[in-house]
Each structure stands twice: as C-alpha cells, then as structure tokens.
Amino acid sequence: MRGTVLYAPRDVRVEERPYPTVEAPTDAVVRVTATCVCGSDLWPYRGLDDVEGPSPMGHEYVGVVEEVGGEVRTIRPGQFVVGSFFASDNTCEICRAGYQSACVHRQPGAPTGAQAEFTRVPLADGTLVATTAAPDPDQVPSLLAASDVLGTGWFGAVAAEAGPGKTVVVVGDGAVGLLAVLAARELGAERVIAMSRHPERQRLATAFGATDLVTERGAEGADRIKELTDGLGAHSVVEAVGTQQSMLQAIGSARPGGHVGYVGVSHGVELHGERLFYTHVHLHGGPAPVRRFLPDLVDRIIDGRIDPGLVFDLQLPLDDAAEGYRAMDERRAVKALLWP
Numbered sequence: 418m419r420g421t422v423l424y425a426p427r428d429v430r431v432e433e434r435p436y437p438t439v440e441a442p443t444d445a446v447v448r449v450t451a452t453c454v455c456g457s458d459l460w461p462y463r464g465l466d467d468v469e470g471p472s473p474m475g476h477e478y479v480g481v482v483e484e485v486g487g488e489v490r491t492i493r494p495g496q497f498v499v500g501s502f503f504a505s506d507n508t509c510e511i512c513r514a515g516y517q518s519a520c521v522h523r524q525p526g527a528p529t530g531a532q533a534e535f536t537r538v539p540l541a542d543g544t545l546v547a548t549t550a551a552p553d554p555d556q557v558p559s560l561l562a563a564s565d566v567l568g569t570g571w572f573g574a575v576a577a578e579a580g581p582g583k584t585v586v587v588v589g590d591g592a593v594g595l596l597a598v599l600a601a602r603e604l605g606a607e608r609v610i611a612m613s614r615h616p617e618r619q620r621l622a623t624a625f626g627a628t629d630l631v632t633e634r635g636a637e638g639a640d641r642i643k644e645l646t647d648g649l650g651a652h653s654v655v656e657a658v659g660t661q662q663s664m665l666q667a668i669g670s671a672r673p674g675g676h677v678g679y680v681g682v683s684h685g686v687e688l689h690g691e692r693l694f695y696t697h698v699h700l701h702g703g704p705a706p707v708r709r710f711l712p713d714l715v716d717r718i719i720d721g722r723i724d725p726g727l728v729f730d731l732q733l734p735l736d737d738a739a740e741g742y743r744a745m746d747e748r749r750a751v752k753a754l755l756w757p
C-alpha cells in the first residue's frame with residue numbers, strides 16, 4: 418500500500434509501505450477514505466522538531482473499517498469511522514472526565530501513519546466514532562476536519578468558555594483558528610473577533626462567523642482588542658498558534674476573569690509568573706480531547722448544520738503529498754486534503 422514518509426526536513430515521499438495489520442486484539446485497520454496534512458506536521462517538516470529517521474506521517478483520517486481484533490466489541494468491518502490523533506480507551510477516569518487525549522492508556526492515534534491507503538488504529542472501541550450510514554461524499558471533508566482541526570478549535574472555544582453573550586477572540590488564522598471561529602459561533606458567542614492579516618483567511622473567518630477582523634499582532638493586537646471591548650478585553654480567547662508572541666497576545670487580549678483556551682502546540686513558550694499573577698486570567702488548554710466532541714460534531718456535520726470542510730483549500734491525490742506540505746509551508750494553502 419502507498420504511504421507518506423518524512424525522511425528529513427523537507428523530504429516527504431509517498432512510497433510502498435507494509436500493509437498494517439491487527440497487532441493487539443483491540444486494534445482496527447481502516448481503509449482511509451480521506452486524510453490531510455496537519456499544521457503540526459510542519460514542525461518536523463521545517464526541521465523545528467527532530468526527524469529521527471524515516472517517519473510515517475499523518476494522524477487525521479476518516480475511512481471504512483477493514484478488519485478488527487478479537488476484543489473489539491462495538492466497531493465492525495464496513496463501518497465509516499472518524500478517528501483522532503490520540504487513541505484512548507474512553508473508559509478510564511480521565512477519559513470519563515472528558516480528557517481522552519490524556520487517557521491513562523493513551524497511544525498515538527495512527528501509529529502506522531494516516532497519510533496512507535490503510536492505517537492501524539489502537540483501542541478501536543474507545544477511539545473511533547462510526548456514522549450511522551455511509552456519509553454523502555460532499556460531507557467527507559467536513560468529517561475529516563472533525564478528526565483534528567475542528568475538534569481542536571472546538572476544545573479551544575470550550576476551554577475559553579465561549580458561549581452566549583460572550584466576546585471571543587481567536588489568535589491564529591490556521592485551520593484550527595478558523596474552526597475555533599466556527600465553534601465560538603456554534604456555542605452562541607455574540608461577537609467573534611478573528612486576528613488575521615491574510616485576505617483569503619479573513620474571508621474564511623467571516624464565512625465561519627467572525628464579526629470583526631483585527632490585523633495587528635502582539636502587544637498592538639492586544640491593545641486593539643481592548644479598544645474594541647470598552648478597554649476591558651475579551652471574555653474568551655482561543656490561542657491557536659503556540660508561539661511566545663501568540664500566547665502573550667492571547668493573555669493580553671483577555672479581560673480580568675477571562676479565559677484563554679490554548680490549543681496551538683506550544684513551542685518555546687515561557688510565561689512570567691509575576692506578570693501572569695496580575696492578569697486574573699484563567700488558562701486552560703493542551704492537546705485537544707477531540708474524542709469528547711466527536712459524536713456531537715459528526716451529528717452537526719451529517720445534519721448539515723456546519724461545513725468545516727471549507728478549510729481544505731487544496732485537494733490532492735495522496736501521491737502528491739509533498740506538494741501539500743510545500744503549499745502549507747509556504748502558506749499558499751490553509752490545509753491540504755489528500756485522497757488515497
């Protein structure tokens with residue numbers, strides 16, 4: 418089968434790979450219908466995370482269950498399923514509290530790589546969410562978005578306590594940030610301010626429900642948010658980048674008592690305790706427990722209430738995965754969908 422492998426920074430190849438098999442009795446093998454390149458894949462691609470030898474890539478997928486291990490009870494071959502980037506049992510105390518991405522039995526969601534024709538999924542019963550019927554082909558990109566970027570943006574908005582009557586700021590105009598805009602609106606936010614200076618991304622943010630756009634960044638950006646909120650700052654801020662500047666911009670945009678939901682994968686962020694002390698801001702985030710939200714997100718997509726698949730502004734055959742990485746690296750594309 419064909420699969421995507423990162424050999425070294427900027428060296429992505431699609432090549433023949435071993436067909437994944439059931440290794441543990443709780444595994445499933447999924448025939449991938451659609452997969453995509455993640456913003457977090459760009460960290461090793463750019464050499465900012467170490468690449469330790471050839472690495473199978475991809476952790477976002479939807480597909481059809483091909484086979485299951487002997488202890489899999491609820492997931493069956495033939496089902497259309499949505500997974501996410503961590504496998505979880507969905508039964509431990511941490512999972513039941515809604516933090517499946519910190520499951521005591523957590524494993525990588527697609528250890529053989531999801532940017533491939535087939536992928537092995539551990540803890541299939543806990544990890545996978547099956548649709549009741551095969552989805553309409555037009556809904557496949559949106560279901561794929563649910564497997565990571567929508568689920569992550571949604572967690573950011575929930576962690577930031579976005580809701581009715583709230584003003585929500587979103588820092589970051591990548592796929593997660595854009596879908597945090599959608600999430601904030603779906604959760605009932607009154608006003609959603611997207612921080613972006615990129616015209617195409619501003620257009621998408623507006624399509625997803627942004628009411629205001631702010632182009633300033635850093636301390637200037639936070640000052641602009643204060644101006645727009647009677648000098649107070651926003652109730653809720655989603656941080657969807659993961660850099661020092663974006664984190665400080667997010668904290669600086671929140672009002673005393675406000676909430677920051679940080680879901681950008683943190684790289685080198687250091688917070689100053691004393692300065693943080695005087696902000697009175699709640700900070701909550703981390704790797705999104707996408708599994709918590711998946712059943713609800715799948716329903717919203719199947720019912721046609723949301724169309725998060727609009728974030729895929731580039732669609733390519735799997736064999737052209739390298740071009741998907743390049744286009745996202747150069748910010749020519751928000752997010753690249755790959756069709757095996």
Ligand SMILES: [Zn+2]
Binds near residue numbers: 513
């Ligand atoms: Zn668990």
